[in-house]
Amino acid sequence: MAMSRIAKGAIPSPNIWNTPQVYELENRAVDPEGAADAAMRALRPWDGATVLDIGCGTGYHLPALASEAARVIGVEPHADLAALARRRCAGLPGVTVHAAAAQDLPLPDASVDVAVARWAYFFGPGCEPGLRELSRVVRRGGAAFVLDLDATRGPFGRWFSRTVPSYSAPEVEAFWVRQGWQRRPLDLRMVFERRADLEAVLRIEFTPEVAEQAIAETRGLELAYPNVLRWRWY
Numbered sequence: 001m002a003m004s005r006i007a008k009g010a011i012p013s014p015n016i017w018n019t020p021q022v023y024e025l026e027n028r029a030v031d032p033e034g035a036a037d038a039a040m041r042a043l044r045p046w047d048g049a050t051v052l053d054i055g056c057g058t059g060y061h062l063p064a065l066a067s068e069a070a071r072v073i074g075v076e077p078h079a080d081l082a083a084l085a086r087r088r089c090a091g092l093p094g095v096t097v098h099a100a101a102a103q104d105l106p107l108p109d110a111s112v113d114v115a116v117a118r119w120a121y122f123f124g125p126g127c128e129p130g131l132r133e134l135s136r137v138v139r140r141g142g143a144a145f146v147l148d149l150d151a152t153r154g155p156f157g158r159w160f161s162r163t164v165p166s167y168s169a170p171e172v173e174a175f176w177v178r179q180g181w182q183r184r185p186l187d188l189r190m191v192f193e194r195r196a197d198l199e200a201v202l203r204i205e206f207t208p209e210v211a212e213q214a215i216a217e218t219r220g221l222e223l224a225y226p227n228v229l230r231w232r233w234y
């Protein structure tokens with residue numbers, strides 16, 4: 001993939017950048033109960049609202065957002081993924097997708113009611129430029145949500161920590177506390193239709209050695225996927 005097709009400031013995301021088809025299987029498997037959306041909607045419903053999905057990837061979550069929101073804006077720094085998101089939402093008039101990064105949102109001030117980032121960019125220290133952009137684009141009375149893996153919990157957290165040893169969960173937690181964001185743990189799960197899909201997903205998420213261990217430790221078609229939902233009001 002030519003680097004010129006990736007906006008400045010993008011955080012490498014090899015899982016979806018290299019294998020969007022496998023990442024699609026992951027998205028299909030994650031959270032069959034819709035617990036993450038329900039938790040966000042309970043805090044700040046988005047019926048009739050303008051919703052921004054930051055780091056929307058191939059736009060997997062945009063149609064569900066568009067089923068309730070008046071307007072949905074996807075922002076994705078990888079131009080090819082942004083094109084896939086646009087194609088996915090071609091029949092949905094309220095959806096727009098921009099090839100851009102969280103640090104430089106191509107949106108007017110105070111134009112968004114609800115911003116959501118799922119497993120994208122807002123990973124703790126270093127995401128201050130994106131937080132400044134959220135403060136600029138989210139209207140008074142709006143909310144921003146960040147959904148991410150909780151690396152402190154369960155086998156998934158352990159496999160992640162072995163794959164990214166530089167990641168410090170205490171530093172990430174302290175960062176969000178300093179920023180004044182709230183949190184709640186979410187016990188999500190991934191449920192696959194086929195064992196081969198589960199194994200393929202583990203192989204894009206972890207180093208080869210850790211993936212093989214994860215595959216050996218996992219029976220059946222289901223994985224616990226402990227997440228944390230963070231949010232703040234504007």
Ligand SMILES: C[S@@+](CC[C@H](N)C(=O)[O-])C[C@H]1O[C@@H](n2cnc3c(N)ncnc32)[C@H](O)[C@@H]1O
Nearest residue numbers: 009010011013055056057101102118119120121
């Ligand atoms: C793990 S994927 C998640 C994609 C999508 N949120 C989903 O749930 O399907 C992370 C995404 O964040 C995007 N990303 C990386 N750096 C970013 C940045 N600076 N601003 C916004 N998005 C970014 C990546 O290109 C990738 O598409």
